[in-house]
Amino acid sequence: MKKFYIASSFKNIEMVRFVSQQLIKRGFLHTYDWTQNERVSTFNDLKAIGIQEKSAVLESDFLIVILPAGKGSHIELGIALGQGKKIYLYSPDDEINHFETTSTFYHLPEVEKCIGTIEELIEKVCKINPFVE
Known part of the structure; x- marks a missing residue:
């Protein structure tokens, strides 16, 4: 069973x-909600949640980062990169490819950029990580 973690900000909670x-409906396991x-x-409280x-990031097989995201999400991105995990970076628009606003880490080989609808992100994740019992 593939395990995932989602990093984002409270404004993207829904x-x-x-x-x-x-x-989860498709057989994946969320390491921490x-x-x-x-x-x-x-x-x-911050320490307990940070732990x-x-x-959860270390336990996951892959990380999804939903932009816009805050500093905590970017730290989680760094942890995942340091562990060599696959990362899906989601943005509803092409802002992540604008030189003035992007991050160097968004363009590393282990980062799969997903631009479009949230449904397209889900389909991409499921296509690359098919569930196998």
Whole structure:
């Protein structure tokens, strides 16, 4: 069973939940659902969530980053890159290919850029990672 983790920002919470539900329906395992967390107010809470998220990225077979995303998502991207994991970078538009706004890390070989609809992202992930029992 292929395991995945989704990195994004709270403003994309419904999209993250949708992608997660669609992949779970197709036999994938979500390593950690951060969308269930409440906003935190202490450093201890941040530490506890950071430990869970780091572990989930390390446990995953691949990472999906849904843009726009914040600093935490980009740290998760870095962890996944450092571990040699496959990464799907989703953007609804071509902004990730604009030289002024892109990141060098978006263009590494292990990063598969997905531009278009969220359904196209899901189909690409499922096509590249077919579920096999």
